[in-house]
Amino acid sequence: MAADLGELLVPYMPTIRVPRTGDRVFKSECAFSFDSPESEGGLYVCMNTFLGFGREHVERHYRKTGQSVYMHLKRHVKEKATGAAGGGAIPRRRNGKVFLDLELNRDFNGEDYEYEDEAKLVIFPDHFEIPLPNIEELPALVTIACDAVLNAPSAYKKQEPESWEEEIQVSRHARSLRQLDNGVRIPPSGWKCQKCEMRENLWLNLTDGAVLCGKWFFDGSGGNGHALEHYRETNYPLAVKLDTITPDGADIYSFEEEEAVLDPHVSEHLSHFGIDMLQMQKGTENGHHTDNKPRPRVSEWEVIQESGMKLKEVYGSGYTGIKNLGSSCYLSTVMQVLFSIPDFQRMYVGNLQRIFDYSPLDPTQDFATQMAKLGHGLLSGQYSKPPMKSELIEQVMKEEYKVLNWHQQKGISARMLKALVSRGHPEFSSNRQQDAHEFLLHMINLVERNSAGSENPSDVFRFLVEERVQCCQTRRVRYTKRVDYCIQLPAPFEAASNREELLAYEVKRKEAEENMRPPPEPVRARIPFTACLQAFTEPENVPDFWSSALQAKSAGVKTSRFASFPEYLVVQIKKFTFGVDWVPKKLDVVIDVPDFLDLNRLRATGLQAGEEELPDLMPPIVLPEDTRAPEIDEAAVMQLAEMGFPLEACRKAVYYTGNMGPEMAFNWIIAHMEEPDFAEPLTLPSMIDPGPSAGDSPTGAALLGNSPPEESIAILTSMGFPRTHSIHALKATNNNLERALDWIFTHPEEEEESDALSDMADTEPNDNAFSNANSHSDSTLSPDGDASGPRVKDGPGRYELFAFISHMGASTMSGHYVCHIKKEGRWVIYNDHKVCLSERPPKDLGYVYFYHRLSSS
Numbered sequence: 001m002a003a004d005l006g007e008l009l010v011p012y013m014p015t016i017r018v019p020r021t022g023d024r025v026f027k028s029e030c031a032f033s034f035d036s037p038e039s040e041g042g043l044y045v046c047m048n049t050f051l052g053f054g055r056e057h058v059e060r061h062y063r064k065t066g067q068s069v070y071m072h073l074k075r076h077v078k079e080k081a082t083g084a085a086g087g088g089a090i091p092r093r094r095n096g097k098v099f100l101d102l103e104l105n106r107d108f109n110g111e112d113y114e115y116e117d118e119a120k121l122v123i124f125p126d127h128f129e130i131p132l133p134n135i136e137e138l139p140a141l142v143t144i145a146c147d148a149v150l151n152a153p154s155a156y157k158k159q160e161p162e163s164w165e166e167e168i169q170v171s172r173h174a175r176s177l178r179q180l181d182n183g184v185r186i187p188p189s190g191w192k193c194q195k196c197e198m199r200e201n202l203w204l205n206l207t208d209g210a211v212l213c214g215k216w217f218f219d220g221s222g223g224n225g226h227a228l229e230h231y232r233e234t235n236y237p238l239a240v241k242l243d244t245i246t247p248d249g250a251d252i253y254s255f256e257e258e259e260a261v262l263d264p265h266v267s268e269h270l271s272h273f274g275i276d277m278l279q280m281q282k283g284t285e286n287g288h289h290t291d292n293k294p295r296p297r298v299s300e301w302e303v304i305q306e307s308g309m310k311l312k313e314v315y316g317s318g319y320t321g322i323k324n325l326g327s328s329c330y331l332s333t334v335m336q337v338l339f340s341i342p343d344f345q346r347m348y349v350g351n352l353q354r355i356f357d358y359s360p361l362d363p364t365q366d367f368a369t370q371m372a373k374l375g376h377g378l379l380s381g382q383y384s385k386p387p388m389k390s391e392l393i394e395q396v397m398k399e400e401y402k403v404l405n406w407h408q409q410k411g412i413s414a415r416m417l418k419a420l421v422s423r424g425h426p427e428f429s430s431n432r433q434q435d436a437h438e439f440l441l442h443m444i445n446l447v448e449r450n451s452a453g454s455e456n457p458s459d460v461f462r463f464l465v466e467e468r469v470q471c472c473q474t475r476r477v478r479y480t481k482r483v484d485y486c487i488q489l490p491a492p493f494e495a496a497s498n499r500e501e502l503l504a505y506e507v508k509r510k511e512a513e514e515n516m517r518p519p520p521e522p523v524r525a526r527i528p529f530t531a532c533l534q535a536f537t538e539p540e541n542v543p544d545f546w547s548s549a550l551q552a553k554s555a556g557v558k559t560s561r562f563a564s565f566p567e568y569l570v571v572q573i574k575k576f577t578f579g580v581d582w583v584p585k586k587l588d589v590v591i592d593v594p595d596f597l598d599l600n601r602l603r604a605t606g607l608q609a610g611e612e613e614l615p616d617l618m619p620p621i622v623l624p625e626d627t628r629a630p631e632i633d634e635a636a637v638m639q640l641a642e643m644g645f646p647l648e649a650c651r652k653a654v655y656y657t658g659n660m661g662p663e664m665a666f667n668w669i670i671a672h673m674e675e676p677d678f679a680e681p682l683t684l685p686s687m688i689d690p691g692p693s694a695g696d697s698p699t700g701a702a703l704l705g706n707s708p709p710e711e712s713i714a715i716l717t718s719m720g721f722p723r724t725h726s727i728h729a730l731k732a733t734n735n736n737l738e739r740a741l742d743w744i745f746t747h748p749e750e751e752e753e754s755d756a757l758s759d760m761a762d763t764e765p766n767d768n769a770f771s772n773a774n775s776h777s778d779s780t781l782s783p784d785g786d787a788s789g790p791r792v793k794d795g796p797g798r799y800e801l802f803a804f805i806s807h808m809g810a811s812t813m814s815g816h817y818v819c820h821i822k823k824e825g826r827w828v829i830y831n832d833h834k835v836c837l838s839e840r841p842p843k844d845l846g847y848v849y850f851y852h853r854l855s856s857s
Helices: 002-015 058-065 140-151 157-163 226-234 266-271 300-305 329-338 342-349 352-357 367-379 389-398 415-421 436-449 457-461 499-514 529-537 634-641 647-656 662-672 692-696 710-718 723-732 737-746 750-758
Strands: 043-046 069-079 113-123 128-132 202-205 211-213 238-241 252-254 259-261 463-471 477-484 487-490 525-528 556-562 568-574 576-578 584-586 589-592 596-598 798-808 816-823 826-831 834-837 846-853
Touching: 002 069, 002 113, 002 140, 043 058, 069 140, 113 140, 202 226, 211 226, 238 266, 300 798, 300 816, 329 367, 329 415, 329 436, 329 798, 329 816, 329 826, 342 352, 342 367, 342 457, 352 367, 367 415, 415 436, 436 457, 436 846, 457 568, 477 737, 487 529, 525 529, 529 556, 529 589, 634 647, 634 662, 647 662, 710 723, 710 737, 723 737
Parallel strands: 487 568, 525 589
Antiparallel strands: 043 069, 069 113, 113 128, 202 211, 202 238, 238 252, 252 259, 463 477, 463 556, 568 846, 576 584, 596 798, 798 816, 798 846, 816 826, 826 834
């Protein structure tokens, strides 16, 4: 038999590899689906690429690559017999070495389940199976490769060191800590340092009950170091940070050991000073890291998560949750909302088979593939099935409401997508909490960049803002347009409708602090949405405004209006501000957000009768007096000219690469040699020699005209972008270099985009969709009809709320996100993997709101 197996594997030996350092082994999840070793069909790991595939997708990989040998991993989860689990027993693994380093599924109660693991080699296309381990019968190379795959860490465990945290040890003082019987009792709030007026970063000494401030070097916050001074005076070793105490524990520091420690007896030590840990609220809530303040928002967590209500779980297509990977709820909420939008569903799920069939050899690194995978997981209903009646009855009989059938509403893991979209990003690549609004914009940017030459679903968010700038001295105006994807509205406290109630609360709060009493019930400022919206159109000062009418700096004001309305409107309430410690803090406000919006009154009107435009003049370019002529390294020029390139082209190459040497200049030549003005002489505009366009100007300044500034074009072309593309980018962004660069990235193939625009089915040839200012029909052209400009889907400005993302906690750097989405006429709450019908959607506590356009009828 051994000879037979050896002969059978001989043709495939060149394709079987042993994982090397740096190879990622995907043995926990399929690259195209959420199948795992625990799925019914198990997981197939390619023995050449080490990619994992579910039963439905392994054939595709075999057909595409010809790779025939796969390791099939299957984990059987069995419920233990009654009474088999001892107190605190560790789940028993059969064949434990087979799935070494494969995590136990957290959806199982470890005391009630056991695991039986199975592995075998499968040879395609005949599906010939070889059980493992089979050391005696397999060739040595195959045995080594199998053993290496089975013992390799999963692909995602290699990312964990990025968010590694030092394991905290139990303090040696914890068991024998001496506590003075001095009658000290600590109130539940209103603390301040006994030696100064600090009310933040306070530490309670667990020996004598002294409340003193910490110091920045071990806590990261400000302080005067009185807690450390107290230790040096008394040698009392342990202190607890007051605003971290929860029923689950607290942050404890050992001055003698000079590190954070654990205290298994902290509950007893705190009760000595009258502190009941079960009554303290901070640190973690439902497994999510929250802010480090005494909990001021008593009901925020309960209200937003609709705690205390008997929420009905929902299952099926569109009702699949996403597991929290550790402060990843910001990603979950954004992706749930995006895949509730038909354009995203059509792009990624509607084209699922085409995307999968044309995916690259490593689909884990392909944006479209991972988006399609997540979209299908959320919308197929395959991972959100209602429990069988018999299972429900059994659970009720056992009173095991928490142990809901594991393969029903367990949610899916977005780990593969998160690893891809966060790669290289300093914030999203970490395991820390992030801003959901920033992640939404990050995803829109990625969708834009990965939609070149195809349908771009993020077009539904894009709109144009008309900015009107007025010179306060001459009263003349300039109108420009910019692209945006979201309107950010401030929350003006001065517009609160309950100001008297807020003033009364503030008086009571200060009295409670002075008298060391518990603070009164918090009162939130209630701000009308109309007040927030009004701030969007209010005039704002323009810093360093240069008036082309005066040819000098002047006072200027800017107002903004909608030049087009998007199909889906994103509204962010700017609830976060920076505290004195530069940490983002949230305003404790509620906003009366309406279900329906009519923004037509905010549509831009353009230049009005009686208004006089500012001249299209640019500020003079002031060159240093001693450098009227450009400095050029003539030696580098001659080196390039000797290669056969035109002398003037060589001069331009050396100049535009900043005299960085002939190698850089050579690269510039290669990138620009096809341009029509490649060999023309180098010309630069200046204040001394403004060029012929300035002759008609009485002031002698250069006219902008129809062509962007040459130096701006030069900067973009020196980066390798074609000249014509650079000119279009500058025109589309009003000659703003930074925005022009973004425009180039989001419009990588201008020719393809122009062709696509001309083929739009909704627009007749040669018909300007915006010629009738009163029709406002949907269109993907720019409002001025310029096909080279940004595409927008303009239409009526009437909207209905269909989703909102809410944040709990005091900072974007902490807390938890959930989202509510209106589906089939009812509101649904998505709280990580839990999906339920909402009884009372907290619309007034949202952070980011999503509206869809209503039809004009």
